[in-house]
Amino acid sequence: MTRLNIGLQLYTLRDVLAEDFEGTLRKVAALGYEGVEFAGYGGMEAEALRDLLQEINLKAIGSHIGLHLLEGNLDAEIAYLKTIGAKYAICPWLPVEARDTEAWRSHLVKFEEYGKRFQAEGIDFAYHNHDFEFEVEIDGQIVFDALYERIDPKFLKVEMDIGWVQYSGVDPLAYIAKYAGRLPLLHLKDYRGGEKGQQIDTVELGRGDLPLVPIIEAAEKASVEWLIVEQDRCANPPLESVSESMEWIKTNYLNK
Template sequence: MTRMGIGLQMYTLRDVTAVDFEGTLRKVAALGYEGVEFAGYGGIEAERMRDLLQELGLQAIGSHIGLHLLEGNLENEIAYLKTIGAKYAICPWLPQEARDAEAWRGHLVKFEQYGKRFREEGIAFAYHNHEFEFEVELDGQVVFDALYERISPEYLQVEMDIGWVQYSGIDPVSYVKKYAGRLPLLHLKDFRSGEKGGQIDTVELGKGDLPLEAVIAAASESSVEWIIVEQDVCANPPLESVATSIEWLKQNYLSKFE
């Protein structure tokens, strides 16, 4: 089994970072996370963020960059990522009005353009899924698959959210294997309950229904670089939730490398 890095998507801690971004990063490092994936920077200048991450021994994995920022602030986003040493830029989500088949045809063109620009600067562009990419088809193919079939791996990589894959009725283990070699980033989350279209709970790792150990094993064999913990909504205090999740990873994954 190949040792993958353990990261945290900072969106999970958005309520805490809104109060104290730097202090929250210090707590994330103290918990044992090795890298962070951003979803905004809390107004911290790039040079200060770079120095803080270096002080804490945290790797800047990359950042979730909203569609509006890709369209209107691309060069500034590139500059920030380069300053903090991040390798990945990820489109994380699309608004409701931008999800029909016609809109997706436009996204395919734009995503390739963004991917080319990021590549020129040594950054890989990726897309992070939810469930709606499995609900729309382009020429008989679900958008999730069409996206990666029609755009070259040079310009678009996969950031797979296995929670939403399973929620969509697809076996997450098989989908990890399907995208082996093009899947550097894996969002590891756990869902409890969950018939498609019904109420679901995002919970700490090991407290839900996903076959996490099988997913991790498949990821390790599929050239995944980072397992990234993300919990969309935390019933418990968010820092407590991410502490619970990394303890599960220490016991069920990292212990294998001791």
């Protein structure tokens, strides 16, 4: 099987990026990450960011693009992604008022429209889950599954956040297998505790409760392209956290 690429969702480093965007990207590359998934661009012009990524040998995996930007700034988002060489555009989250059944019916239509627009520009559109996609149903089907059943795979890929899948009480290994071939991006995270409805303590890889090695093995079998490390909140300095998670990946995957 082809080795999975290792990336980082930069939301994890949002505080240090706000202080020094370019310097933080250089540190991420030095830690051994092969690609980054953006959650904002630090005010950099697309051409400057493209040149920096080439210099430090980091790939632009894609970007998390908020619903308001998909609705109101789509052309500019496409142009930016194309300039930096990113392959994926991902809707990362929905506000609370946009999560009821009727809102989801509208999203199903709009997401397919966005997917068609992105595909025409050589970019794949994906959706990143939390837990609320497992709490609402459309015609007796949970939203997570309805999204991918009702929208053509050409227009909507899966970015599965495996931590939220497990937190929702769903078997993460079964869900990876279920979406094999449509699942290019897997958010790899770990957490401790957190019964359903309670706060999750996100931790560095290997310090929590998720079966990470079987998850990676399942991801290989499912033709995942990128394992993307994400830690929603860091008790330690964030760069230390993502460094520790990369060392876990090296020990338990890359160097095995």
